[in-house]
Amino acid sequence: MSTTTLVTQKTVGTPAPLPRTPVGTTTLVLMAFAAVYVVWGATFLAIRIGIESFPPLILAGLRHITVGLFLYPILRRKTGIRPTAANWRTAVVTGGLLLFVGNGGVSWAEQTVPSGIAALLVATVSLWLVIVDWLRPGGVKPAPRVAMGLLMGFLGLALLVGPAHLGGSERVDPRGAAVLVVASLAWACGSLYSKHGGMPSSPMLGVAMQSFAGGAILLIAGLFAGEFHALHLGAILLRSWLALAYLIVFGSGIGFSAYIYILHKSTAARVATYAFVNPVVALFLGWLIAGETITLRTVIAAAVILTAVILVITAPHPAPVTDPVPAPGEV
Secondary structure, three states: OOOOOOOOOOOOOOOOOOOOOOHHHHHHHHHHHHHHHHHHHHHHHHHHHHOOOOOHHHHHHHHHHHHHHHHHHHHHHHHOOOOOHHHHHHHHHHHHHHHHHHHHHHHHHOOOOOHHHHHHHHOOHHHHHHHHHHHOOOOOOOOHHHHHHHHHHHHHHHHHHOOOOEOOEOOOOHHHHHHHHHHHHHHHHHHHHHHHOOOOOOHHHHHHHHHHHHHHHHHHHHHHOOHHHHOOHHHOOHHHHHHHHHHHHHHHHHHHHHHHHHHHHOOHHHHOOHHHHHHHHHHHHHHHHOOOOOOHHHHHHHHHHHHHHHHHHHOOOOOOOOOOOOOOOOO
Protein backbone atom coordinates (compact mmCIF):
# COMPACT_ATOMS: atom_id res chain seq x y z
CA MET A 1 0.00 0.00 0.00
CA SER A 2 1.10 3.61 -0.46
CA THR A 3 2.37 5.29 2.68
CA THR A 4 1.68 8.79 3.89
CA THR A 5 4.70 10.87 4.84
CA LEU A 6 4.64 11.98 8.46
CA VAL A 7 5.27 15.66 9.07
CA THR A 8 5.95 16.37 12.73
CA GLN A 9 4.34 19.57 13.91
CA LYS A 10 5.42 21.29 17.15
CA THR A 11 1.99 22.26 18.40
CA VAL A 12 1.75 22.56 22.18
CA GLY A 13 -0.67 20.05 23.66
CA THR A 14 -1.66 18.64 20.24
CA PRO A 15 -0.33 15.19 19.28
CA ALA A 16 0.83 14.64 15.72
CA PRO A 17 -1.93 13.05 13.61
CA LEU A 18 -1.59 9.38 12.73
CA PRO A 19 -0.93 8.60 9.04
CA ARG A 20 -3.94 7.26 7.20
CA THR A 21 -4.46 5.95 3.72
CA PRO A 22 -7.21 7.91 1.94
CA VAL A 23 -10.40 5.88 1.74
CA GLY A 24 -10.71 6.55 -1.98
CA THR A 25 -7.22 5.25 -2.67
CA THR A 26 -7.85 2.11 -0.61
CA THR A 27 -11.04 1.41 -2.56
CA LEU A 28 -9.27 1.91 -5.89
CA VAL A 29 -6.46 -0.43 -4.87
CA LEU A 30 -8.95 -3.13 -3.81
CA MET A 31 -10.87 -2.73 -7.06
CA ALA A 32 -7.62 -2.95 -9.04
CA PHE A 33 -6.65 -6.15 -7.24
CA ALA A 34 -10.09 -7.61 -7.92
CA ALA A 35 -9.69 -6.72 -11.60
CA VAL A 36 -6.28 -8.40 -11.83
CA TYR A 37 -7.52 -11.48 -9.95
CA VAL A 38 -10.83 -11.99 -11.77
CA VAL A 39 -10.39 -10.26 -15.14
CA TRP A 40 -7.05 -11.90 -15.84
CA GLY A 41 -8.21 -15.22 -14.44
CA ALA A 42 -11.08 -15.15 -16.94
CA THR A 43 -8.85 -14.45 -19.96
CA PHE A 44 -7.99 -18.13 -20.28
CA LEU A 45 -11.69 -18.99 -20.62
CA ALA A 46 -12.13 -16.11 -23.10
CA ILE A 47 -9.31 -17.55 -25.22
CA ARG A 48 -10.99 -20.96 -25.12
CA ILE A 49 -14.27 -19.45 -26.33
CA GLY A 50 -12.53 -17.26 -28.91
CA ILE A 51 -10.79 -20.17 -30.65
CA GLU A 52 -14.12 -21.89 -31.17
CA SER A 53 -14.42 -19.65 -34.27
CA PHE A 54 -11.10 -17.83 -34.67
CA PRO A 55 -7.87 -19.66 -35.56
CA PRO A 56 -5.58 -19.32 -32.51
CA LEU A 57 -2.81 -17.16 -33.99
CA ILE A 58 -5.31 -14.82 -35.64
CA LEU A 59 -7.24 -14.45 -32.36
CA ALA A 60 -4.08 -13.50 -30.48
CA GLY A 61 -2.87 -11.29 -33.33
CA LEU A 62 -6.11 -9.32 -33.62
CA ARG A 63 -6.19 -8.87 -29.87
CA HIS A 64 -2.72 -7.39 -29.58
CA ILE A 65 -2.44 -5.38 -32.79
CA THR A 66 -5.75 -3.67 -31.95
CA VAL A 67 -4.34 -2.61 -28.57
CA GLY A 68 -1.11 -1.44 -30.18
CA LEU A 69 -2.83 0.57 -32.92
CA PHE A 70 -5.16 2.22 -30.39
CA LEU A 71 -2.66 3.01 -27.62
CA TYR A 72 0.50 3.92 -29.54
CA PRO A 73 -0.62 7.25 -31.12
CA ILE A 74 -2.33 8.32 -27.87
CA LEU A 75 0.68 7.58 -25.66
CA ARG A 76 3.13 8.87 -28.23
CA ARG A 77 1.36 12.24 -28.18
CA LYS A 78 0.77 12.25 -24.42
CA THR A 79 4.34 11.36 -23.38
CA GLY A 80 6.15 13.25 -26.14
CA ILE A 81 8.61 10.36 -26.37
CA ARG A 82 10.00 9.49 -29.79
CA PRO A 83 11.03 5.80 -29.66
CA THR A 84 14.49 5.08 -31.03
CA ALA A 85 15.52 2.28 -33.38
CA ALA A 86 16.91 0.45 -30.31
CA ASN A 87 13.51 0.81 -28.58
CA TRP A 88 11.72 -0.70 -31.58
CA ARG A 89 14.29 -3.50 -31.82
CA THR A 90 13.61 -4.41 -28.18
CA ALA A 91 9.86 -4.18 -28.79
CA VAL A 92 10.12 -6.60 -31.72
CA VAL A 93 12.20 -9.10 -29.71
CA THR A 94 10.01 -8.91 -26.61
CA GLY A 95 6.83 -8.86 -28.68
CA GLY A 96 8.01 -12.02 -30.41
CA LEU A 97 8.86 -13.78 -27.15
CA LEU A 98 5.99 -12.54 -25.00
CA LEU A 99 3.11 -12.34 -27.45
CA PHE A 100 3.96 -14.58 -30.40
CA VAL A 101 5.52 -17.52 -28.55
CA GLY A 102 3.94 -16.79 -25.16
CA ASN A 103 0.38 -15.69 -25.81
CA GLY A 104 0.19 -17.34 -29.23
CA GLY A 105 1.34 -20.60 -27.65
CA VAL A 106 -1.39 -20.39 -25.01
CA SER A 107 -4.04 -19.76 -27.67
CA TRP A 108 -2.80 -22.70 -29.76
CA ALA A 109 -2.52 -25.07 -26.78
CA GLU A 110 -6.06 -24.36 -25.57
CA GLN A 111 -7.34 -26.21 -28.63
CA THR A 112 -6.57 -29.41 -26.68
CA VAL A 113 -5.84 -28.29 -23.11
CA PRO A 114 -8.69 -27.08 -20.85
CA SER A 115 -8.47 -23.39 -19.99
CA GLY A 116 -8.06 -24.00 -16.25
CA ILE A 117 -5.19 -26.44 -16.80
CA ALA A 118 -3.58 -23.98 -19.23
CA ALA A 119 -3.67 -21.27 -16.54
CA LEU A 120 -2.14 -23.72 -14.06
CA LEU A 121 0.74 -24.57 -16.41
CA VAL A 122 1.29 -20.90 -17.22
CA ALA A 123 1.76 -20.22 -13.50
CA THR A 124 5.19 -21.83 -13.91
CA VAL A 125 6.41 -18.53 -15.40
CA SER A 126 7.54 -17.63 -11.88
CA LEU A 127 9.70 -20.76 -11.80
CA TRP A 128 11.19 -20.12 -15.24
CA LEU A 129 12.06 -16.56 -14.26
CA VAL A 130 14.29 -17.90 -11.49
CA ILE A 131 15.93 -20.49 -13.76
CA VAL A 132 16.57 -18.09 -16.65
CA ASP A 133 17.98 -15.45 -14.30
CA TRP A 134 20.22 -18.10 -12.73
CA LEU A 135 21.58 -19.32 -16.09
CA ARG A 136 22.29 -15.89 -17.58
CA PRO A 137 25.84 -14.46 -17.26
CA GLY A 138 26.27 -13.16 -13.72
CA GLY A 139 22.99 -14.75 -12.69
CA VAL A 140 21.84 -15.43 -9.14
CA LYS A 141 21.89 -18.99 -7.81
CA PRO A 142 18.55 -19.88 -6.20
CA ALA A 143 18.41 -20.32 -2.44
CA PRO A 144 17.51 -23.79 -1.01
CA ARG A 145 13.88 -22.75 -0.44
CA VAL A 146 13.58 -21.57 -4.04
CA ALA A 147 15.28 -24.74 -5.32
CA MET A 148 12.69 -26.77 -3.39
CA GLY A 149 9.94 -24.73 -5.04
CA LEU A 150 11.42 -25.38 -8.49
CA LEU A 151 11.55 -29.12 -7.81
CA MET A 152 7.95 -29.15 -6.58
CA GLY A 153 6.80 -27.16 -9.60
CA PHE A 154 8.24 -29.62 -12.08
CA LEU A 155 6.90 -32.55 -10.08
CA GLY A 156 3.45 -30.97 -10.48
CA LEU A 157 4.01 -30.67 -14.22
CA ALA A 158 5.06 -34.32 -14.40
CA LEU A 159 1.90 -35.29 -12.53
CA LEU A 160 -0.32 -33.48 -15.06
CA VAL A 161 1.26 -35.11 -18.11
CA GLY A 162 2.42 -38.32 -16.44
CA PRO A 163 1.01 -41.84 -16.71
CA ALA A 164 -2.37 -42.09 -18.43
CA HIS A 165 -5.40 -43.09 -16.35
CA LEU A 166 -3.61 -42.17 -13.10
CA GLY A 167 -6.25 -42.18 -10.38
CA GLY A 168 -8.89 -42.95 -12.99
CA SER A 169 -8.38 -39.67 -14.86
CA GLU A 170 -6.80 -38.85 -18.21
CA ARG A 171 -3.58 -36.89 -18.43
CA VAL A 172 -3.23 -33.51 -20.12
CA ASP A 173 -2.48 -33.62 -23.84
CA PRO A 174 1.36 -33.86 -23.96
CA ARG A 175 1.69 -31.70 -27.11
CA GLY A 176 -0.45 -28.93 -25.69
CA ALA A 177 1.36 -29.12 -22.34
CA ALA A 178 4.74 -28.94 -24.09
CA VAL A 179 3.66 -25.82 -26.01
CA LEU A 180 2.50 -24.20 -22.75
CA VAL A 181 5.85 -24.97 -21.09
CA VAL A 182 7.69 -23.40 -24.05
CA ALA A 183 5.30 -20.43 -23.96
CA SER A 184 6.02 -19.90 -20.25
CA LEU A 185 9.77 -20.18 -20.81
CA ALA A 186 9.61 -17.66 -23.68
CA TRP A 187 7.59 -15.31 -21.48
CA ALA A 188 10.24 -15.49 -18.75
CA CYS A 189 13.02 -14.81 -21.29
CA GLY A 190 11.12 -11.90 -22.81
CA SER A 191 10.34 -10.41 -19.39
CA LEU A 192 13.99 -10.45 -18.34
CA TYR A 193 15.18 -9.19 -21.73
CA SER A 194 12.76 -6.26 -21.60
CA LYS A 195 14.43 -5.08 -18.37
CA HIS A 196 17.83 -4.84 -20.02
CA GLY A 197 16.99 -4.36 -23.70
CA GLY A 198 16.24 -0.65 -23.74
CA MET A 199 12.53 0.12 -23.69
CA PRO A 200 11.23 3.73 -23.60
CA SER A 201 10.88 5.41 -20.21
CA SER A 202 7.07 5.17 -20.38
CA PRO A 203 6.04 1.57 -19.50
CA MET A 204 2.64 1.97 -21.19
CA LEU A 205 4.24 3.23 -24.42
CA GLY A 206 6.51 0.20 -24.31
CA VAL A 207 3.46 -2.04 -23.94
CA ALA A 208 1.83 -0.38 -26.95
CA MET A 209 4.96 -0.96 -29.04
CA GLN A 210 5.21 -4.60 -27.93
CA SER A 211 1.51 -5.12 -28.65
CA PHE A 212 1.84 -3.71 -32.16
CA ALA A 213 5.02 -5.68 -32.93
CA GLY A 214 3.78 -8.92 -31.36
CA GLY A 215 0.36 -8.63 -32.98
CA ALA A 216 1.94 -8.10 -36.41
CA ILE A 217 4.20 -11.15 -35.93
CA LEU A 218 1.21 -13.26 -34.87
CA LEU A 219 -0.84 -12.27 -37.93
CA ILE A 220 2.10 -12.91 -40.27
CA ALA A 221 2.62 -16.31 -38.64
CA GLY A 222 -1.10 -17.02 -39.02
CA LEU A 223 -0.83 -16.13 -42.72
CA PHE A 224 2.04 -18.58 -43.27
CA ALA A 225 0.25 -21.24 -41.20
CA GLY A 226 -2.75 -21.02 -43.55
CA GLU A 227 -5.08 -19.75 -40.81
CA PHE A 228 -6.61 -17.04 -43.02
CA HIS A 229 -7.88 -19.74 -45.38
CA ALA A 230 -9.70 -21.32 -42.43
CA LEU A 231 -11.17 -18.00 -41.30
CA HIS A 232 -14.77 -17.39 -42.39
CA LEU A 233 -16.15 -14.18 -40.91
CA GLY A 234 -19.75 -15.21 -41.52
CA ALA A 235 -19.27 -18.39 -39.50
CA ILE A 236 -17.82 -16.70 -36.42
CA LEU A 237 -20.08 -17.17 -33.42
CA LEU A 238 -21.28 -14.15 -31.44
CA ARG A 239 -19.70 -15.62 -28.29
CA SER A 240 -16.33 -15.68 -30.04
CA TRP A 241 -16.66 -12.03 -31.07
CA LEU A 242 -17.55 -11.19 -27.46
CA ALA A 243 -14.56 -13.20 -26.24
CA LEU A 244 -12.24 -11.21 -28.55
CA ALA A 245 -13.78 -7.95 -27.31
CA TYR A 246 -13.27 -9.10 -23.71
CA LEU A 247 -9.61 -9.92 -24.36
CA ILE A 248 -9.02 -6.50 -25.94
CA VAL A 249 -10.96 -4.30 -23.54
CA PHE A 250 -10.65 -6.16 -20.25
CA GLY A 251 -7.62 -8.43 -20.60
CA SER A 252 -5.28 -6.01 -22.38
CA GLY A 253 -6.93 -2.73 -21.41
CA ILE A 254 -8.54 -2.65 -17.98
CA GLY A 255 -6.64 -5.64 -16.58
CA PHE A 256 -3.20 -4.35 -17.52
CA SER A 257 -4.01 -0.80 -16.41
CA ALA A 258 -5.09 -2.19 -13.03
CA TYR A 259 -1.87 -4.20 -12.86
CA ILE A 260 0.28 -1.12 -13.51
CA TYR A 261 -1.73 0.79 -10.88
CA ILE A 262 -1.23 -1.76 -8.10
CA LEU A 263 2.48 -2.04 -8.97
CA HIS A 264 2.78 1.62 -7.98
CA LYS A 265 0.36 1.50 -5.03
CA SER A 266 1.21 -1.83 -3.36
CA THR A 267 4.19 -4.07 -2.63
CA ALA A 268 5.68 -6.51 -5.13
CA ALA A 269 4.89 -9.41 -2.78
CA ARG A 270 1.18 -8.52 -2.72
CA VAL A 271 1.02 -7.94 -6.45
CA ALA A 272 2.67 -11.33 -7.03
CA THR A 273 -0.30 -13.06 -5.40
CA TYR A 274 -2.09 -12.83 -8.77
CA ALA A 275 0.21 -15.64 -10.00
CA PHE A 276 -1.50 -18.22 -7.82
CA VAL A 277 -4.98 -16.64 -7.64
CA ASN A 278 -5.48 -16.50 -11.44
CA PRO A 279 -5.18 -20.29 -11.97
CA VAL A 280 -7.74 -20.93 -9.21
CA VAL A 281 -10.15 -18.44 -10.82
CA ALA A 282 -9.52 -19.98 -14.25
CA LEU A 283 -10.11 -23.52 -12.98
CA PHE A 284 -13.36 -22.47 -11.32
CA LEU A 285 -14.67 -20.53 -14.34
CA GLY A 286 -13.69 -23.33 -16.72
CA TRP A 287 -15.66 -25.78 -14.59
CA LEU A 288 -18.64 -23.43 -14.06
CA ILE A 289 -19.06 -22.01 -17.58
CA ALA A 290 -17.30 -24.37 -20.00
CA GLY A 291 -18.03 -27.63 -18.19
CA GLU A 292 -14.33 -28.51 -17.84
CA THR A 293 -13.74 -31.45 -15.53
CA ILE A 294 -11.67 -30.99 -12.38
CA THR A 295 -10.24 -34.40 -11.53
CA LEU A 296 -8.33 -35.62 -8.48
CA ARG A 297 -5.16 -35.50 -10.59
CA THR A 298 -5.85 -31.83 -11.39
CA VAL A 299 -6.49 -30.94 -7.73
CA ILE A 300 -3.28 -32.61 -6.52
CA ALA A 301 -1.17 -31.14 -9.34
CA ALA A 302 -2.68 -27.68 -8.71
CA ALA A 303 -1.82 -27.92 -5.02
CA VAL A 304 1.77 -28.94 -5.80
CA ILE A 305 2.37 -26.32 -8.52
CA LEU A 306 0.75 -23.42 -6.64
CA THR A 307 2.66 -24.31 -3.46
CA ALA A 308 5.84 -24.22 -5.53
CA VAL A 309 4.91 -20.80 -6.94
CA ILE A 310 4.21 -19.47 -3.43
CA LEU A 311 7.59 -20.77 -2.19
CA VAL A 312 9.42 -19.05 -5.04
CA ILE A 313 7.51 -15.77 -4.92
CA THR A 314 7.67 -15.31 -1.14
CA ALA A 315 11.34 -16.31 -0.73
CA PRO A 316 13.80 -13.46 -0.05
CA HIS A 317 15.99 -12.68 -3.06
CA PRO A 318 19.22 -10.69 -3.30
CA ALA A 319 18.03 -9.32 -6.65
CA PRO A 320 14.46 -8.67 -7.86
CA VAL A 321 14.43 -11.58 -10.30
CA THR A 322 10.91 -12.55 -9.34
CA ASP A 323 9.26 -9.18 -9.75
CA PRO A 324 5.67 -9.98 -10.67
CA VAL A 325 5.11 -10.04 -14.41
CA PRO A 326 1.89 -10.80 -16.27
CA ALA A 327 1.55 -14.31 -17.61
CA PRO A 328 1.19 -15.15 -21.31
CA GLY A 329 -2.56 -15.66 -21.25
CA GLU A 330 -3.30 -12.37 -19.56
CA VAL A 331 -1.76 -9.32 -21.20
